[in-house]
Amino acid sequence: MRTLMVTEFISLDGVVQGPGGPDEDRDGGFVHGGWAAPFIDDDVLARAIGVTARADALLLGRRTYEEFAATWPLAPADDPIGSRWAAVRKYVASRTLTAVSWENSTLLEGDVVNAVAELKKSDGGEIQVHGSIQLVQTLLAHDLVDELHLAVMPVLVGSGKRLFGSGTVPARFALLSAGTTRSGVVVGRYVRAGDITYGAVGPETGNW
Numbered sequence: 001m002r003t004l005m006v007t008e009f010i011s012l013d014g015v016v017q018g019p020g021g022p023d024e025d026r027d028g029g030f031v032h033g034g035w036a037a038p039f040i041d042d043d044v045l046a047r048a049i050g051v052t053a054r055a056d057a058l059l060l061g062r063r064t065y066e067e068f069a070a071t072w073p074l075a076p077a078d079d080p081i082g083s084r085w086a087a088v089r090k091y092v093a094s095r096t097l098t099a100v101s102w103e104n105s106t107l108l109e110g111d112v113v114n115a116v117a118e119l120k121k122s123d124g125g126e127i128q129v130h131g132s133i134q135l136v137q138t139l140l141a142h143d144l145v146d147e148l149h150l151a152v153m154p155v156l157v158g159s160g161k162r163l164f165g166s167g168t169v170p171a172r173f174a175l176l177s178a179g180t181t182r183s184g185v186v187v188g189r190y191v192r193a194g195d196i197t198y199g200a201v202g203p204e205t206g207n208w
Contacts, residue, residue, distance in 0.1 A: 007151075015159070018034065057128070058085065094108075140168045
């Protein structure tokens with residue numbers, strides 16, 4: 001079974017919309033695009049390169065796919081992220097696209113949940129999802145996410161699309177690794193660790 005990993009830039013209040021630039025995603029009148037950019041230093045980039053190197057395939061929603069397809073081919077041939085994205089197989093979940101032109105790209109056919117479940121059963125290594133918030137919401141709602149890689153930026157955005165929506169399946173994750181960057185970004189790698197558990201804490205329980 002292949003691992004499906006979701007990686008996101010996320011604010012302290014859970015916003016993941018438009019982290020990279022003003023016009024990245026203006027849905028809902030969002031005016032805070034680019035909120036993550038001031039924190040993207042060499043340390044953050046080095047960690048992103050390390051994550052990218054693990055990818056055997058990309059799974060993207062339509063908006064993120066079109067953004068990636070328009071920008072990453074412009075990167076120099078020796079760019080470690082751009083060259084990796086050019087090489088790996090890219091799977092696109094979209095109800096509107098009828099064709100994809102970026103090299104090694106394939107449109108998923110049929111129901112996205114079934115298609116991703118079958119993709120995870122196929123031969124190969126890690127499948128990575130970057131951005132693609134609507135797709136990620138669907139994957140979380142159907143418990144298809146094995147790992148979360150979150151770069152938490154020290155900023156409150158206040159409005160915008162958030163990573164965990166009302167359809168998120170209750171689940172427990174284990175922290176596999178964590179670190180901080182010079183710009184104050186907290187990077188955590190979380191792996192799926194079974195069902196959510198419950199308990200009680202307080203002086204009346206003796207667990208205090």
